[in-house]
Amino acid sequence: MRVSRVKALENREQILETAARLLRKHGFEGIGVADIMKAAGLTHGGFYRNFASKDDLAVKASERAIANTTALLKNGLAQKPKDPLRALIEGYVSSAHRDDPGSGCILPALAVDAARSDDPALRAVFITAIQGYLDQIAKLPSANPGAAGSRHPAAILSEMVGAVILSRVIADDPLAESLIAAVVADIAGPSPENKSAEE
Amino acid sequence: MRVSRVKALENREQILETAARLLRKHGFEGIGVADIMKAAGLTHGGFYRNFASKDDLAVKASERAIANTTALLKNGLAQKPKDPLRALIEGYVSSAHRDDPGSGCILPALAVDAARSDDPALRAVFITAIQGYLDQIAKLPSANPGAAGSRHPAAILSEMVGAVILSRVIADDPLAESLIAAVVADIAGPSPENKSAEE
DNA sequence: CATGTTGCATGACGACCATCATCTATCAGA
DNA sequence: TCTGATAGATGATGGTCGTCATGCAACATG
Numbered sequence: 001m002r003v004s005r006v007k008a009l010e011n012r013e014q015i016l017e018t019a020a021r022l023l024r025k026h027g028f029e030g031i032g033v034a035d036i037m038k039a040a041g042l043t044h045g046g047f048y049r050n051f052a053s054k055d056d057l058a059v060k061a062s063e064r065a066i067a068n069t070t071a072l073l074k075n076g077l078a079q080k081p082k083d084p085l086r087a088l089i090e091g092y093v094s095s096a097h098r099d100d101p102g103s104g105c106i107l108p109a110l111a112v113d114a115a116r117s118d119d120p121a122l123r124a125v126f127i128t129a130i131q132g133y134l135d136q137i138a139k140l141p142s143a144n145p146g147a148a149g150s151r152h153p154a155a156i157l158s159e160m161v162g163a164v165i166l167s168r169v170i171a172d173d174p175l176a177e178s179l180i181a182a183v184v185a186d187i188a189g190p191s192p193e194n195k196s197a198e199e
Numbered sequence: 200m201r202v203s204r205v206k207a208l209e210n211r212e213q214i215l216e217t218a219a220r221l222l223r224k225h226g227f228e229g230i231g232v233a234d235i236m237k238a239a240g241l242t243h244g245g246f247y248r249n250f251a252s253k254d255d256l257a258v259k260a261s262e263r264a265i266a267n268t269t270a271l272l273k274n275g276l277a278q279k280p281k282d283p284l285r286a287l288i289e290g291y292v293s294s295a296h297r298d299d300p301g302s303g304c305i306l307p308a309l310a311v312d313a314a315r316s317d318d319p320a321l322r323a324v325f326i327t328a329i330q331g332y333l334d335q336i337a338k339l340p341s342a343n344p345g346a347a348g349s350r351h352p353a354a355i356l357s358e359m360v361g362a363v364i365l366s367r368v369i370a371d372d373p374l375a376e377s378l379i380a381a382v383v384a385d386i387a388g389p390s391p392e393n394k395s396a397e398e
Numbered sequence: 399c400a401t402g403t404t405g406c407a408t409g410a411c412g413a414c415c416a417t418c419a420t421c422t423a424t425c426a427g428a
Numbered sequence: 429t430c431t432g433a434t435a436g437a438t439g440a441t442g443g444t445c446g447t448c449a450t451g452c453a454a455c456a457t458g
Contacts, residue, residue, distance in 0.1 A: 002405045002454040011405085027315060029228040032445055046406040047447090054446065107365070112311045115367035116226060126368045154362075154378040155385035159354060162361025166306070166353075168314035169325050179353040186354035200436045201424040207435060231415055245436040246417090253416065 012050050014040045019061035020068065024109040025102040028058055028117070055119050062114075062125045065106045070132065085140050086188035092160050093183050098167040098176065107133070107157075108164035133157050156187060211249050213239045218260035219267065223308040224301040227257055227316070254318050261313075261324045264305045269331065284339050285387035291359050292382050297366040297375065306332070306356075307363035332356050355386060 003011070018040040022031050033054055034044040051057040073088070080087040091097070092105065101109045106129060114126040137153035163183040170176040185191065202210070217239040221230050232253055233243040250256040272287070279286040290296070291304065300308045305328060313325040336352035362382040369375045384390065 002403085002452085004455065005405095008405060025315075027226075027228070027311070029226070030315060033447085034445080043407055044446095045408065045448095049405065108311070111364050111368050112226070112307070115364065115370070116224075116229060123368065123370075127372060127374070130365060130369060131374070151385055152381035154365075154381040155358060158361035158365055158378070158382050159358040160361065161365060162357035162359065163353075165310050165314065165364070166329060166357055166360060169310050169322065170329060171314070171322075173326060175326070175330070179357070182351035182353040183357050186350055200422070201433085202435055203425060204435095210435080232417085233415080242437055243416090244418095244438065248435065 011040070011042060011046075015042070015047075015050060015057075016061055016064045019057055020065040021102040023058060023061050024065060024104065024106060028110065028113045033057075055122065059119070059121050059125055062106055062110065062122065062129075066125070066129050066132075068103075069105050073136070083188070083192075085137075086192075088137075088140070089160065089184050089188045093163045093167075093180055093187075095167075095177065095180060097164055098171070098180070101168065105161075105164070107161045108168070111161065130157070159183060159187060210239070210241060210245075214241070214246075214249060214256075215260055215263045218256055219264040220301040222257060222260050223264060223303065223305060227309065227312045232256075254321065258318070258320050258324055261305055261309065261321065261328075265324070265328050265331075267302075268304050272335075282387070282391075284336075285391075287336075287339070288359065288383050288387045292362045292366075292379055292386075294366075294376065294379060296363055297370070297379070300367065304360075304363070306360045307367070310360065329356070358382060358386060 015037065019036050022036055022039060025031075033047055036057075037044045037047055047057075051060065073091075076091055077084050077087055097104045106126070111126060114122055117123065134153045134157060137156050160183075163179065167176045167179055170179070214236065218235050221235055221238060224230075232246055235256075236243045236246055246256075250259065272290075275290055276283050276286055296303045305325070310325060313321055316322065333352045333356060336355050359382075362378065366375045366378055369378070
């Protein structure tokens with residue numbers, strides 16, 4: 001079953017995108033090569049012509065996932081230049097992000113799996129991702145020049161990641177919504193529409 | 200190979216403690232029943248006389264892990280009644296906790312695995328654990344009655360959990376230490392010994 | 399148009415896994 | 429002391445997994 005070169009490239013793309021989604025959803029050990037290939041519309045046979053191993057796929061798919069979400073992030077922030085920190089947090093710490101790990105940030109989805117791995121290449125990908133987030137947050141104009149002061153980017157990122165993970169555990173429990181609301185307010189301050197009621 | 204009743208109880212305890220440690224270290228899918236039993240000094244044969252399934256063990260071992268760490272927590276806090284929030288954070292967001300997931304809090308270790316699970320019993324255990332932490336934090340005398348104000352417990356817990364997870368990813372990188380320091384200072388304020396240099 | 403090349407399907411292999419059946423040696427109660 | 433009960437060892441089973449060998453059909457080059 002040979003296929004044209006452009007089709008072969010499309011297939012590889014499809015494998016990468018599918019893997020990026022399924023690995024985030026099920027974890028590195030929660031889904032197998034055969035299932036990923038099947039979801040990509042192929043059989044498991046051609047896998048090792050595209051990737052050296054499942055670990056190799058994990059690295060490439062993680063890089064792809066990061067690239068996709070950072071692109072989304074930049075687009076989202078560019079459209080809301082007024083309060084970028086709030087825009088970031090409201091998108092990140094949200095029920096939509098909680099309910100769709102397959103197309104969300106890799107940190108709440110896979111950081112724990114990466115921490116358990118002893119593959120240096122995989123860890124490097126995640127370290128770079130963390131650094132990227134920290135740099136992005138540091139560049140954000142401090143949205144809270146007042147009482148709360150401007151916090152260290154590592155503190156903000158930790159809170160974002162932890163909030164998404166905890167909200168995924170409690171998921172359908174009403175507690176999840178209040179947790180999300182509390183964290184958004186904690187980082188970005190009280191929501192603008194309620195601001196007049198403050199002080 | 201029958202064994203006395205007290206010995207049988209000891210064995211069950213040993214399985215639980217070993218499982219609580221190894222599951223936190225490797226994740227629910229990262230270690231098997233046979234390896235847990237071997238580490239507990241037994242063979243895999245007697246497992247199903249003690250537990251209904253591996254999922255059942257995951258529930259019981261998670262409960263055990265929570266009981267152990269909350270006991271440690273209460274002891275630690277009782278010995279430092281001056282600034283309990285700081286004591287909590289300095290113990291939780293620390294390189295010691297980062298480097299030993301096997302005897303640490305289950306939330307950074309296993310919450311992601313629990314979120315992926317569809318076992319209601321397992322999820323219930325983790326929801327209870329989160330609630331317990333939130334209640335404990337809420338009861339803590341607000342250590343920052345000043346500028347930073349008293350934050351929502353969910354915000355503090357999210358930051359704690361996220362910080363430990365991220366620090367485990369970057370582990371040996373020097374970035375890990377600065378992340379820990381930044382988060383501790385963010386939650387508990389500047390460390391007391393440096394306090395005179397503040398303001 | 400001819401032919402060597404190659405992407406992918408089929409299928410198999412060995413390792414590992416959760417689970418269970420069976421056996422046996424020892425304990426606990428009479 | 430005798431005997432039924434049982435904790436745990438041994439071993440097997442069916443399933444899943446990552447990985448690879450082989451074969452084929454279609455492409456790209458001449």
